[in-house]
Amino acid sequence: MEKGKISSLQMAFMMYPTIVATAIIGVPSITAKYAKTDLWLSPIFAALIGYLTVYIAYKLHQLYPQQTVIQFTEKIIGRIPGKIFGFLLIFFYIQNTGLILRGYAEFIVGSFLVRTPISVIMASMVLLCAFIVRGGIEVLGRAAELFVPVFIFPIFILILLLIPDLEFKNIFPVLADGVMPPIKGAIVPGGWFSEFFLIIFLLPFLADMKKGMKSGMKSVFAVMMTLIVVNLTVLFVLGSTTSTKLYPLMNASRYISLADFFEHVESAAMAVWIVGAFVKISVFYYASALGTAQWLNLSDYRPVVWPIGILIVIFSLWSLPSSVDVSRNDINVFPLQSILMQTIIPLLLLLIAIVRKRNRKGTETS
Amino acid sequence: MKSVLLLLGISGTTPFLSGCWDRIEITDLAIVTAAAIDKNDNDQIELSVQVFIPSSISSGGGGQGGGSSQGGGAVTTLVRYEKGSNISDALSKLQSKLPRKVFWGHCKIFVFGEKLAKEGIREQLDFLLRHPQPREKANVYVSKGKAKPILESLPPLENYSGEVLRELSDLHIGMLVTMQDLDEMLTGIPQAAALPFVKILPPEKGQTKLQGIPYIAGTAVFKKDKMTGMMTEKETRGLLWLRDEVESYTVTIKPKGVKGEISLSPVSAKVKIIPQIINEKWRLSVKVITDGAVIQNGTNLNLSNPKSLNAAERAYQKDIEKRIKMAFLNTQHKKADILGLGKDFYRKYPKQFNKVDNHWDEIFAEMEVEVDVAAHIRRQGYINKPAGLSEEEVKDK
Numbered sequence: 001m002e003k004g005k006i007s008s009l010q011m012a013f014m015m016y017p018t019i020v021a022t023a024i025i026g027v028p029s030i031t032a033k034y035a036k037t038d039l040w041l042s043p044i045f046a047a048l049i050g051y052l053t054v055y056i057a058y059k060l061h062q063l064y065p066q067q068t069v070i071q072f073t074e075k076i077i078g079r080i081p082g083k084i085f086g087f088l089l090i091f092f093y094i095q096n097t098g099l100i101l102r103g104y105a106e107f108i109v110g111s112f113l114v115r116t117p118i119s120v121i122m123a124s125m126v127l128l129c130a131f132i133v134r135g136g137i138e139v140l141g142r143a144a145e146l147f148v149p150v151f152i153f154p155i156f157i158l159i160l161l162l163i164p165d166l167e168f169k170n171i172f173p174v175l176a177d178g179v180m181p182p183i184k185g186a187i188v189p190g191g192w193f194s195e196f197f198l199i200i201f202l203l204p205f206l207a208d209m210k211k212g213m214k215s216g217m218k219s220v221f222a223v224m225m226t227l228i229v230v231n232l233t234v235l236f237v238l239g240s241t242t243s244t245k246l247y248p249l250m251n252a253s254r255y256i257s258l259a260d261f262f263e264h265v266e267s268a269a270m271a272v273w274i275v276g277a278f279v280k281i282s283v284f285y286y287a288s289a290l291g292t293a294q295w296l297n298l299s300d301y302r303p304v305v306w307p308i309g310i311l312i313v314i315f316s317l318w319s320l321p322s323s324v325d326v327s328r329n330d331i332n333v334f335p336l337q338s339i340l341m342q343t344i345i346p347l348l349l350l351l352i353a354i355v356r357k358r359n360r361k362g363t364e365t366s
Numbered sequence: 367m368k369s370v371l372l373l374l375g376i377s378g379t380t381p382f383l384s385g386c387w388d389r390i391e392i393t394d395l396a397i398v399t400a401a402a403i404d405k406n407d408n409d410q411i412e413l414s415v416q417v418f419i420p421s422s423i424s425s426g427g428g429g430q431g432g433g434s435s436q437g438g439g440a441v442t443t444l445v446r447y448e449k450g451s452n453i454s455d456a457l458s459k460l461q462s463k464l465p466r467k468v469f470w471g472h473c474k475i476f477v478f479g480e481k482l483a484k485e486g487i488r489e490q491l492d493f494l495l496r497h498p499q500p501r502e503k504a505n506v507y508v509s510k511g512k513a514k515p516i517l518e519s520l521p522p523l524e525n526y527s528g529e530v531l532r533e534l535s536d537l538h539i540g541m542l543v544t545m546q547d548l549d550e551m552l553t554g555i556p557q558a559a560a561l562p563f564v565k566i567l568p569p570e571k572g573q574t575k576l577q578g579i580p581y582i583a584g585t586a587v588f589k590k591d592k593m594t595g596m597m598t599e600k601e602t603r604g605l606l607w608l609r610d611e612v613e614s615y616t617v618t619i620k621p622k623g624v625k626g627e628i629s630l631s632p633v634s635a636k637v638k639i640i641p642q643i644i645n646e647k648w649r650l651s652v653k654v655i656t657d658g659a660v661i662q663n664g665t666n667l668n669l670s671n672p673k674s675l676n677a678a679e680r681a682y683q684k685d686i687e688k689r690i691k692m693a694f695l696n697t698q699h700k701k702a703d704i705l706g707l708g709k710d711f712y713r714k715y716p717k718q719f720n721k722v723d724n725h726w727d728e729i730f731a732e733m734e735v736e737v738d739v740a741a742h743i744r745r746q747g748y749i750n751k752p753a754g755l756s757e758e759e760v761k762d763k
Contacts, residue, residue, distance in 0.1 A: 110498065111498055112388070113388045114388060114498065115388050116388050124379070127379065169713065172713035172714070173712065173713050173714070173716040176712075176716030176717070177716075237546075238546070238550070239550045239554065240550055240553055240554035240555070241546070241549050241550050241553050241554075244549075244553060251502060251546075254501055254502055254503070255502055255503055255546060257503050260536075263503070264471065
């Protein structure tokens with residue numbers, strides 16, 4: 001089905017924008033709503049879910065190497081339940097690829113291309129992603145390796161340029177109302193960290209399997225650090241208004257002004273951000289396509305790429321009526337759905353698998 | 367066949383890649399350089415925009431020179447205004463009077479009229495923060511009377527009046543408040559704001575009426591989003607000391623026991639505000655470290671002498687102490703926490719502050735302040751003894 005091989009580093013590079021690209025745009029504001037001045041602590045708690053998810057995915061993979069989650073669930077919980085879970089998971093990924101696409105397009109339409117129809121922005125992105133998904137995992141891995149530095153670098157330049165406007169006092173008081181607010185604020189980013197479960201689709205194609213776990217963990221750590229830095233920057237620039245902004249990092253980057261003429265850099269920075277969104281959508285798209293093909297027992301996943309692309313656009317357009325609902329979905333539905341599908345159920349699968357293996361061993365020896 | 371299809375596919379996608387719907391040529395834009403928002407007696411909003419005329423730069427300038435009767439250069443901006451129930455309504459009507467699309471991206475000045483400020487700016491601020499074009503870094507002002515004349519004035523030195531205000535703000539003569547600051551002051555803990563208050567400097571005799579330029583004449587004090595009072599220029603300077611925004615500043619002091627005054631400039635200062643709660647009593651400790659260089663010495667003190675220098679420094683210290691105390695009393699008097707002290711207290715004592723959150727204004731009004739100034743004179747310019755005095759006249763001990 002997929003004959004390509006990627007390195008573990010490439011996997012880490014693919015996963016980084018998969019979480020960060022959308023997490024730095026809307027999530028700081030949601031976190032600030034609950035955690036107030038402690039919003040920078042939330043990614044630390046949220047990352048625990050990320051570490052757990054990577055661990056679960058890796059352990060599952062160790063039990064069933066060379067197979068993805070769609071294939072081995074049938075072995076763990078039986079054919080019919082396995083198929084049902086597989087379907088739910090594929091449905092979850094296709095639907096969420098749609099929602100990510102919608103989030104990306106809402107941001108572009110809301111800030112830059114005000115008059116462009118949203119469907120055009122979505123369709124052109126999906127078209128591009130479809131090409132890379134058809135290209136296979138190697139193409140995706142190499143693209144990620146190439147684009148991620150291009151994506152990270154401007155974000156840090158942005159933060160550097162903001163240094164004159166940073167109000168470090170805004171960080172106080174630290175933990176004024178105890179640890180509960182930052183933990184509440186961690187629930188939504190936790191949903192994002194859950195997306196690390198996607199590595200289960202990539203692990204079978206690793207050339208250096210042994211480093212899989214380590215790279216995954218490193219990627220979680222990098223995401224956590226990025227989110228902490230972004231949240232701190234946003235807090236230092238916007239202070240108490242952070243939670244009122246829809247895209248805080250965008251507002252902060254608009255604040256850059258050096259020597260009265262070096263300003264209005266946000267368009268350039270955000271143009272590069274699209275590269276990150278591109279990798280994110282591609283990874284989700286790839287997982288959806290590969291999963292669907294495996295679920296249908298096809299010999300190749302390429303024929304389903306185009307139909308799924310159409311499904312993604314339809315899901316993004318039809319599932320939510322307005323940008324208000326997009327953010328409501330991000331707060332109320334997505335974290336629950338994401339953690340349930342990608343962390344809790346896989347954890348149960350892992351437990352069942354371990355118990356079954358042990359039982360089988362037990363019967364063999366007796 | 368396949369390559370033909372591929373070629374068709376590629377050329378078919380190109381129109382979608384450039385985002386053609388949002389293509390706007392620069393010649394189709396009316397670039398707003400400053401905007402004024404007023405409220406008239408019928409409770410309607412009047413929006414005036416100062417629009418930059420691009421052709422004035424390319425054709426005007428050197429050719430016209432100083433010979434024109436107006437004394438200034440070519441007119442580089444035009445002002446249009448329109449009434450409406452709110453900004454967006456006025457803007458849509460205004461657009462019908464402008465052949466080019468209004469573009470806010472370069473608008474760095476927003477002036478609120480006095481009447482609007484007194485009745486509340488929140489509704490109008492919402493537009494400025496919500497619309498994707500106006501920038502958070504833009505400066506915000508309140509004008510005496512109507513704001514529209516400020517845009518109409520034709521300053522002789524700068525290209526347009528918006529530029530005058532911006533340059534003045536950059537000198538830190540009055541307060542500099544950006545839209546982001548204003549948003550933070552109103553939504554944050556203090557629930558009070560301060561904006562620079564602008565007046566028009568009347569033109570000299572013989573100049574046309576329009577040649578008066580706007581200048582910063584104090585500070586408008588806001589409680590919530592309504593203007594409740596104002597501070598004079600002198601009080602504003604004290605305010606700047608308390609907010610640690612002192613820059614390029616001149617202090618004139620009168621040492622004890624001698625005639626005449628000593629002026630120090632530039633004066634630099636580091637102000638540290640330390641909130642304290644001692645025995646349930648809320649107080650403020652202000653620590654100031656300030657340095658100055660002598661720029662004029664009208665006394666007969668020889669400042670090379672450590673003793674006289676000491677006397678001058680003492681006078682300097684007393685002067686600053688008095689200024690800061692005055693400024694603090696002034697803000698207390700207005701019962702509006704425009705210094706954002708509530709935030710400072712919250713940062714240090716979050717639990718205690720949350721208890722008094724609802725009557726913070728009263729606590730603020732009764733708070734005691736302790737000012738501790740360390741003043742030093744570091745340089746004395748090119749001469750050491752006071753100018754024009756003989757050896758005997760100089761007090762040299």
